[in-house]
Amino acid sequence: SRTAPAPEGPWSATAKPVRTVDNPESPFVVRYGDGYYLWQQMPVIYSTNYLDFNGPLVAHMTKQWFSGRYAPEILHHNGQYYVSGYSSGIWLARMRWEIEEVDDADLLVLETSGATLSPPFYRTTTWYTASAAYTVTNTMQTYIAADAHATVLINGAPSVGSRSNTVDLAVGANLVELDITAASSAHKEYSVLVTRAANPSVLSPQTSAGQISVIEGGTNTFGVRLNANPGGTVTVTVARVYGDADIKVIGGGTLVFTAANHGAYQTVSVTAEYDPDRADGVALIQCAASGMDALNVLVRESDERAGTVIPIDVDFGAIPSTGMWNNLSSHAPGAVLTNVKARNGMALPTAVNINGGFTSSFTNGIAQGPFPPSAQQDGFMVPPGATASVVITGLEDAWTYDFTLFGSAFVPQDDFRTRYAAGAAEAVLNTADNTANTATLGNLAPGAGGTLVLGIARAGTATADRAALNALVIDQKPSGGTAYFDFGPTATPGYWNNVTTPEEGVKVVNAIDSAGVPTGVELAITAAFYTAISGATEGIDTNTLYPATVQVDCLRTSGAEVGAFQLRGLNPARRFDVAFYGAAWRTGTRGSDYTVNGTTVRLSATANYWNLAIVSNVAPDGSGTIHVSVRTMPGASWSYLNAMELRPSGDTVPARTFLVDCGVPALPTTGAWNNLAAHETGASLSNLVDDTGAASALALTVQDGFAEASLCGVDASDVFPSSAQRDGFTLDSTDTNALIVITGLPTNTTFDITCFGSLETALPDRRTRYAIDGRPAVLDARNNAAATVRIPDVTSQLGQVTLTIASAGTNAADAGCINVLCIEAVTPEPAAAALFALLALVAIKASRSW
Structure with a gap:
């Protein structure tokens, strides 16, 4: 049945129409492994039931070689599979089966009109670049989604069918963002940076850089000039035209050029304001003048990798503190503080709730000390035999936090100690006549829903002893406990964990995360890589994604060789995302298959400036180990491992x-x-x-x-x-x-x-x-x-x-x-003293009986 979806019989059973996708010509079914694969010219659909092919597409014949050829067939001879097609003769190519899980939100095909994607499209790669000639003034995206019922937005506008609406191209950087939501609610985003060439023969703006990066909360600059004498006065307006609204022009929004200054760069300043998310934002900043081609500059916000600490200050008591302090005046159970702001003024979804245990407030704290007198003088009191608790909600469950606590009361007792506890951390502070001492609970990982519970109880034994809470400082760590590993001979300083040689047995012991906190994780190479390569030979000597010392060198394998390592000392009850980066400046097919606990992702390394391959929601085995292997991807000459991120996952941890x-x-x-x-x-x-x-x-x-x-x-x-x-x-x-x-x-x-x-x-x-x-x-x-x-x-x-x-x-x-x-x-447990600790539940010895 090669020419009709439901041909005439006679048949041994009733003929059943099957689902058609794209061009349904020449359908056939191949049984392989535990399932059936339906070819319809170029789309391929998988099913375990040969009469029901209503699931997602799992593959699409690549147009690089199959375009213009028809009626594919799958042949099997002497253990080798072949795919054939005809067009002015019969075409035949070797084929091998690679069974991988396809996400419902994957794209199987993506093409950009007027430009060629780099690297070549692969469903797990989500960032692409493309260059367009000046004569190309717009582009369309042709795509095929794995889920035929998926909703596709292109630059925020709904796309119907398999082709986008036209996206106009300015000179310079242009972003095409595809947002896919499958019927299952699975979600994925693909981005294409299309750079359109300028016309040097016409008067137009020029910039000192086509793209820049800016750390969240920081600033960066680029220069703007004209490419020729304007013969008069020209005003260039610089403003954001697309992307993250937190990226803003704060200087140089209006630039005036004349015959005297047209060739000198004028400065444009850009900032990325703080926001609650930890995603890296992007925006297009456009330089426009009347009668000229507009010119775009791409600005990338560096969020999570910035590692910036943004404190939250909370004053407990009746005397409010001014500025960016958050004041909670009531100690009654159920009292809540909302509209919390960070010290830089950024609004947060955080709330502070009194869960009970306090009996009174007081104003006899010692005013002189590290905090404003209004914060030190007042507080809440816990009586003997009681434990108070403060519940902080709306925290980011992929971040970690430090609590700095202050308590002070002017009292006659020698022993007025207070015990503070959160997660598995505990500290005792003598609050009697305290002026400057604080207690710190460090590296706290919120539970499900971004919740931390702070317990307050007296540590003294005298009848008159009490416990006090006057002020709390919450230090956010946007790193989220992510550990970064640099592979290759050139070491990277700071929070990077360096693996400089490829031999079996090489280890990183007690790796640190991006806040410099030891994680207890050990990386150990269990199968040697072929070699360690320096930047002069292979890597990309830029800092587009990581420091140049990370991108410029790597560990490599070749052919059938497999390099492998283990990540040990992880908490088996937690889940992790593992992200890989590989890059080579050379041309040709170069890339890697990264396998994590049996799941494989692929990444092209050729001219790779931005892309990562990510295995999400990885569960360590019972011993707290994740197993990783690296090999050359099919058709490539070398594999590359330049960098890896080990990120605590925000996914829910199963209850224990x-x-x-x-x-x-x-x-x-x-x-x-x-x-x-x-x-x-x-x-x-x-x-x-x-x-x-x-x-x-x-x-x-x-x-x-x-x-x-x-x-x-x-x-x-x-x-x-x-x-x-x-x-x-x-x-x-x-x-x-x-x-x-x-x-x-x-x-x-x-x-x-x-x-x-x-x-x-x-x-x-x-x-x-x-x-x-x-x-x-x-x-x-x-x-x-x-x-x-x-x-x-x-x-x-x-x-x-x-x-x-x-x-x-x-x-x-x-x-x-x-x-x-x-x-x-019932509520999934957080990792305790470190997100990565193998034994994450650490006993807290309380001073009171329950």
């Missing part, structure tokens, strides 16, 4: 569940279970594993023991394995109450605690009360095989909670029990 079998040593539960096999006071279990087998620093301690451990339960497996349900810890008329303390809980995580108890007995009342922080749940454990009770939304403000187990019955002979304890993280 910890299962504990309480019972006798002779009946443990195997697999990802934690077996607490001693019932006496002081018995403990550390480094609990979750249900995937990943370790943590969660720990259990029996603070008040049970009567005995025994085979007390019904032999069943309705909820948990029978080895867990059959045995347990029991209470009796003497030991009527037991306590289990759970430590190592991060403050930004909410837990559900589920308890199972079973007592096989004929006695009528074997009810058990389980309680945390005064919140009870009662279970009838008598001959129980399937019932559980749950205490939901348990939070820890200083790292621990205590579970109380007691009889709920009224008879003297009544008893309680616990057979299984399940601790389930």
Whole structure:
């Protein structure tokens, strides 16, 4: 059936029309691996059902060689696949299958009229350049999306079909931005920088640079002049005409040229204002004069890589501080501070919420010190036996933060210490008559939704002791904990981690992130690269994306060689994005396949100034390791590894569940279970594993023991394995109450605690009360095989909670029990002291009992 979508029979079954895409001529289906591939001239669709091809396109025959040839066929002979087509004869080319996952938002084809894309289009490459002659005054984009139902915007305007509306071209830089949203809501952006040549024979503006970069919050300049004597007065207006609204002209917006000064550059100043996102923005700045060709300059904003710290200052108390301070005057539960601004005046989506625990405000702090007197004099008070908490929301969950805390009260006590805790960090500050000392909680990673919880409690033991919070400074780190690696002989200073030689066994130990914070990550080469190349031989000696010392050198492989390394010491519960950069100034086909934990991305290195290949949402294995290999991409002579970024992903981390079998040593539960096999006071279990087998620093301690451990339960497996349900810890008329303390809980995580108890007995009342922080749940454990009770939304403000187990019955002979304890993280846990720490849950030893 090569000429019609539903040809006449006779057929052994009813003929079924199939989906058509583009030109449906010459359809055929090839079975390969676990699926079927439908060719329709040039588009290729994959399906596991040969009668249903309604999924996304997975490939498109490249027009570089197949254009003008028709009726493709796939041939298989002596282990080699071939693709053939006809046009004035039969054309034949070798083919090999490369099975890769295609994102719904991918483009499979992208062409720019009047210009040729560089590098050649590949679906994972999202930034392209193209050069157009002066005679080319506009361009159109021809594309094919993987999802035929995707919405495509080109420079913000809807595009219908497979071709964009015309985009007019100014002289110089022009941006064509394609924004693809698939029906599945997957999203991707492609950008084409089209540079149109100038006409030297006509009077027009000239610039000292075709594109510049500016760090967010900083400025940069370029020069403008005329290419010839205007013979009079000419006014050139300079303004942003497209792109990021935070990029602005702040100087040189109007330039006047005459016969006397036309050949001298006049300065234009550009800034990139702070914004809440961490994306690198772009904009076009246009130089225009009446009767002349307009000339565009591309400005790229450097956001995340700037590493700029933008503090937020918060004053707690009744006396407001002026300037850029954020004032929260009420200590009552539910009080909230919104419209928070950074020290530079930038508005933020951050909010500061009082969660409870403060009893009063005061104004007797010591006024002299590092903060304004209005911030030091007033504050909120925490009484003995209480813990207050402040919840900060709207933070960027891919950034890290430092908290600097100040407390001061003019009091007669010698000991007026305050304990502050957030995440896994804890610090104690003596706030009695304090004038200048502060406490710092560093490298805090927000939980889901950008939330950090600050706990405040007294650290002293005297009856009159209190805790105080007067001021908080939040330092944002836009690096987001990203670690940068430079591969090649030329080392890059600053926050770069340098891998200068290609041999197996070479390591970077305890890599730093872009804020200079040690991450605990180790990079170790496990399979040697062919060679390390200096810039004079291969690299691109520019700083278009990274410092020139990064772009100019690399590690290389050739042919079938594979270089490999491991990233070790990562938190198995976190996810990461791994971005690769490879570049070569030489012509020809040069590029790399980068494989991360089995997922491969491809990047052309030929004249690559901007592009990265990124593997997103990578999960380390149970030991906290990510495996990376680099090889030459098909058709290329060399592979290149110049730089790599290891970025903590903003994706949601799966919730963790910890299962504990309480019972006798002779009946443990195997697999990802934690077996607490001693019932006496002081018995403990550390480094609990979750249900995937990943370790943590969660720990259990029996603070008040049970009567005995025994085979007390019904032999069943309705909820948990029978080895867990059959045995347990029991209470009796003497030991009527037991306590289990759970430590190592991060403050930004909410837990559900589920308890199972079973007592096989004929006695009528074997009810058990389980309680945390005064919140009870009662279970009838008598001959129980399937019932559980749950205490939901348990939070820890200083790292621990205590579970109380007691009889709920009224008879003297009544008893309680616990057979299984399940601790389930509802809010995904953040990494603690470092985003990369393998054991991210670090115990916080609180001074008070729960």
